Amino acid sequence: MGGIGIGPRGRTDLSCFLRNPDVQFVAVADPQSDRRRLVKEMVDKHYQNSDCQTYHSFFEVLDREDIDAVLIATGDRWHTLASILAAKAGKDIYCEKPCSMTIAESRALADTIRRYGRIYQAGTQRRNIGNFIFAINLVHSGKLGKLHTVHANTLDPRTTKDWLPAEPEPPKDVCDWDLWLGPCPWRPFNQRYVNGGWRGFFDFHGGGILEWGSHTVDLCQWANQADDTAPIEYEPQGNHVHATYANGVKLIMRDTGWLGLGTCSVRFEGDEGWVETGDSGQVAVFPESLRSEMPVFTMAGTDPSTHIRDFLDCVKSRKQPASNASVVAQSHIACHAAYIAWQLGRKVRFDPVKEEFIGDEEANRLRSRALREPWHI
Structure with missing residues (x-):
């Protein structure tokens, strides 16, 4: 298995996956370096090795033929698109909820999973x-x-369409803001968004x-x-x-x-x-x-x-x-x-x-x- 966008809730999911002896978690991708590091430390400690690979782009996880399934626990904005891309790459998917941002995304997700014959489980436990x-x-x-x-x-x-004040954008290897935004409309960087404070903003939630x-x-x-x-x-x-x-x-x-x-x-x-x-x-x-x-x-x-x-x-x-x-x-x-x-x-x-x-x-x-x-x- 590999992970895409693993934050606090994702690490809860990951801990459950790791308790299953028929799972070998081998890689994580995240645009934020601190989250990549936390997941690698968690996985390596569990297996008592240093084998968990970290990637900046989730495409590097999807390209690996030895990965059968992925855990997707990004923010809401990425759930549908990441799941669709994973299905097209031949991966089975456990994706945190919500699974879509719109009616159209809901239909596109279900149709893609069926078309590609993948196993998909939403995190509606x-x-x-x-x-x-x-x-x-x-x-x-x-x-x-x-x-x-x-x-x-x-x-x-209620949600808001306001922007938080612009802050200096960090280096791309620390936080790739463009990739973090993904399919959402562009807005200036603010640390609160990437620290989990994106909820309540219409573009993200x-x-x-x-x-x-x-x-x-x-x-x-x-x-x-x-x-x-x-x-x-x-x-x-x-x-x-x-x-x-x-x-x-x-x-x-x-x-x-x-x-x-x-x-x-x-x-x-x-x-x-x-x-x-x-x-x-x-x-x-x-x-x-x-x-x-x-x-x-x-x-x-x-x-x-x-x-x-x-x-x-x-x-x-x-x-x-x-x-x-x-x-x-x-x-x-x-x-x-x-x-x-x-x-x-x-x-x-x-x-x-x-x-x-x-x-x-x-x-x-x-x-x-x-x-x-x-x-x-």
Whole structure:
């Protein structure tokens, strides 16, 4: 395996990969020298050697024929493009979320992974975490009655298009600012961006709905057995967005009113009961009689261990993993459509087959973003 853009979250993923004896991590590419160094030190310490190679350009990782799969943990701006280039280079891919910045990128990613026959796992690990699986199974078992509403914990949707003050650009071997920006519009260097402070800036970030919705809307899609579609109507309510599926189920994306069961909470309501859970592993259910079926959950929702094992097993079997590209394309499209409705401040109607807004050119223009040359999808 090799790594592309490995920062703090990427090193958490990497530590899980290294615990698997059937993985040999051999290389990392990053435009920032300090991050290359940290990963090399981590890998070399694990293997008790100095064999991990470091590269400035990720193309050097993709060109290596001895690398079967890559861990991509760049900032959001690079996720789709790096994944597509990796697939075209014949690599399997574990990519941190979110997997796309736009509706168009979501579709391009899923189509490319399918066309090149690669195994792709998005870093939406809650599909392999026990308490979330328990909640989903309660819905699918019919023990909550007919499902009518699903709730996804999201964050403040706001982003800014402002620039931070220009600072002297570092030498390219310390931080290649042009490569760091990648497909994003050019702006002057500021150290805050490359220290992880890029979130909240529109050019680099898909907003708070996507930030957590890539996890929680994804779980709501699964609960509603809607992995092959997306809601057909979206209406902003302050910082919340209410959506409706073709089958009548309501999807509520909100950042308030939760029971305090941890970050990335979800709630599923049927006409005979409900269940709510979050990253703490705690589960609240009604009726209380359902609690007798519930085991004790100890794995935090942020732990990618079982999700990474699922990916590795699928690399070997060539079966589709839990968070494959087709599944996450749809949940990301739902998040992007909700964010577009929020940006426009009005209800929008969406055709999930054509993946376009119905009779709404203003909304349709927001389905994609221009990429800076020479990058393209």
